[in-house]
Amino acid sequence: MVTLSEENYLKAIYHLGKQGSVAVSTNAIAEKIKSKASSVTDMVKKLADKNLANYVKYQGVTLTEKGRLIAALVIRKHRLWEVFLVEKLNFTWDEVHDVAEQLEHIKSLKLVDELDAFLGCPTHDPHGDPIPDKDGNYSPIKSVNILEIKKGEQGVLVLVKNSSDSFLKYLNKNNLALGDAIKVIDFEPFDKSLTIETSDRKMIISNEVAKNLYLSL
Amino acid sequence: MVTLSEENYLKAIYHLGKQGSVAVSTNAIAEKIKSKASSVTDMVKKLADKNLANYVKYQGVTLTEKGRLIAALVIRKHRLWEVFLVEKLNFTWDEVHDVAEQLEHIKSLKLVDELDAFLGCPTHDPHGDPIPDKDGNYSPIKSVNILEIKKGEQGVLVLVKNSSDSFLKYLNKNNLALGDAIKVIDFEPFDKSLTIETSDRKMIISNEVAKNLYLSL
DNA sequence: AATATATTTTAGACTAGACTAAAAATATAT
DNA sequence: ATATATTTTTAGTCTAGTCTAAAATATATT
Numbered sequence: 001m002v003t004l005s006e007e008n009y010l011k012a013i014y015h016l017g018k019q020g021s022v023a024v025s026t027n028a029i030a031e032k033i034k035s036k037a038s039s040v041t042d043m044v045k046k047l048a049d050k051n052l053a054n055y056v057k058y059q060g061v062t063l064t065e066k067g068r069l070i071a072a073l074v075i076r077k078h079r080l081w082e083v084f085l086v087e088k089l090n091f092t093w094d095e096v097h098d099v100a101e102q103l104e105h106i107k108s109l110k111l112v113d114e115l116d117a118f119l120g121c122p123t124h125d126p127h128g129d130p131i132p133d134k135d136g137n138y139s140p141i142k143s144v145n146i147l148e149i150k151k152g153e154q155g156v157l158v159l160v161k162n163s164s165d166s167f168l169k170y171l172n173k174n175n176l177a178l179g180d181a182i183k184v185i186d187f188e189p190f191d192k193s194l195t196i197e198t199s200d201r202k203m204i205i206s207n208e209v210a211k212n213l214y215l216s217l
Numbered sequence: 218m219v220t221l222s223e224e225n226y227l228k229a230i231y232h233l234g235k236q237g238s239v240a241v242s243t244n245a246i247a248e249k250i251k252s253k254a255s256s257v258t259d260m261v262k263k264l265a266d267k268n269l270a271n272y273v274k275y276q277g278v279t280l281t282e283k284g285r286l287i288a289a290l291v292i293r294k295h296r297l298w299e300v301f302l303v304e305k306l307n308f309t310w311d312e313v314h315d316v317a318e319q320l321e322h323i324k325s326l327k328l329v330d331e332l333d334a335f336l337g338c339p340t341h342d343p344h345g346d347p348i349p350d351k352d353g354n355y356s357p358i359k360s361v362n363i364l365e366i367k368k369g370e371q372g373v374l375v376l377v378k379n380s381s382d383s384f385l386k387y388l389n390k391n392n393l394a395l396g397d398a399i400k401v402i403d404f405e406p407f408d409k410s411l412t413i414e415t416s417d418r419k420m421i422i423s424n425e426v427a428k429n430l431y432l433s434l
Numbered sequence: 435a436a437t438a439t440a441t442t443t444t445a446g447a448c449t450a451g452a453c454t455a456a457a458a459a460t461a462t463a464t
Numbered sequence: 465a466t467a468t469a470t471t472t473t474t475a476g477t478c479t480a481g482t483c484t485a486a487a488a489t490a491t492a493t494t
Binding site: 037 | 471472
């Protein structure tokens with residue numbers, strides 16, 4: 001049995017270390033999970049005992065095949081529930097995270113499979129993140145950060161790499177949503193801000209915001 | 218904040234003591250919850266401290282108004298999720314209990330309200346149990362235990378008072394479902410079994426089974 | 435009413451998970 | 465190469481929730 005807490009650690013390691021393949025420091029995990037490095041050390045030993053993680057003192061943590069699969073399935077559940085909340089229960093994309101964070105731990109294979117089918121086997125969640133399949137595999141959309149696009153080029157917003165309430169509310173307020181066509185008009189060297197053009201208007205976005213927007217060309 | 222464990226205790230007290238209005242013994246709670254009386258004593262003190270239960274040593278537990286509402290909302294969630302699982306995700310009524318037991322603890326007011334609306338504000342779960350409204354109120358269907366019905370009379374199966382896997386599987390196997398018309402043919406004094414007639418056939422049900430079937434006349 | 439039986443509570447111990455502070459190891463800078 | 469700073473681990477403590485065994489109280493029986 002994998003506990004709720006263990007699932008959260010696996011998820012953090014998965015996210016921080018390229019699906020858990022690259023060694024992650026206990027400190028990094030602690031920060032991600034908002035706990036302390038000492039707590040992480042304890043837990044990581046437990047995960048290693050259960051054959052879910054590889055841990056060498058002072059050298060960080062990776063996931064075993066088993067650990068990677070569990071993490072992927074938790075993420076699969078998280079993202080499927082997000083789709084459910086937005087598409088069926090009228091949640092906005094800035095409201096789903098906390099609830100999905102709880103729902104991702106519900107244990108029932110049938111539930112996940114049926115939910116997936118009920119939603120029409122979606123491939124991406126409301127933020128553009130890919131949904132792993134039953135075997136934990138997924139193919140990320142090919143996308144580029146908006147800062148890497150040349151002046152005058154345009155693309156479609158397919159991914160936002162920040163699910164914080166405040167960031168998503170900012171996008172809502174400014175009428176930016178997945179699927180929008182966006183053209184890069186100008187780059188301002190002084191503060192690294194960007195002028196972009198959407199279907200309704202031109203606007204300036206800060207570098208901070210731009211970092212989180214990914215377009216498909 | 219009410220913990221998952223606390224919610225389970227509140228639910229048990231609610232079920233055992235007529236919505237928590239009648240004093241329930243720590244032993245009864247322990248049995249219901251599959252724990253030990255000593256654990257219950259500890260928890261019940263905590264609930265009393267939080268103003269969710271009234272507890273007098275050696276005299277059992279009742280719920281406060283606050284405790285009763287929380288219990289009713291947990292039950293509301295449980296039953297709404299059961300409806301969701303059966304109606305939207307192809308679960309059978311014998312498969313829903315364990316999953317609903319997990320889902321009932323998800324915390325989000327919006328989630329419950331939206332789920333309720335999404336399901337068309339159902340009044341009863343797949344076992345015929347009433348679903349409390351936002352304020353924790355509900356009106357049970359008027360129903361009578363099948364053992365109290367006179368020979369020759371008939372009614373519609375509206376409630377089964379046992380959600381165990383084995384009982385529900387028994388009903389499935391024998392083609393008994395909510396909404397079925399059932400006529401009482403005979404009562405056997407020797408073993409207190411019952412001969413009943415459904416649309417397809419006559420059959421004998423044990424007293425044990427009969428105890429759990431409720432009809433509306 | 436006195437005693438036996440059953441129920442309930444208390445006391446003390448355990449586990450999972452987390453934390454702080456100190457110690458150990460590693461990395462960085464002179 | 466050594467001193468300093470940073471990171472990581474260890475040791476010891478805490479809380480929530482549970483348990484067993486013993487003590488206290490209530491109930492039942494004569």
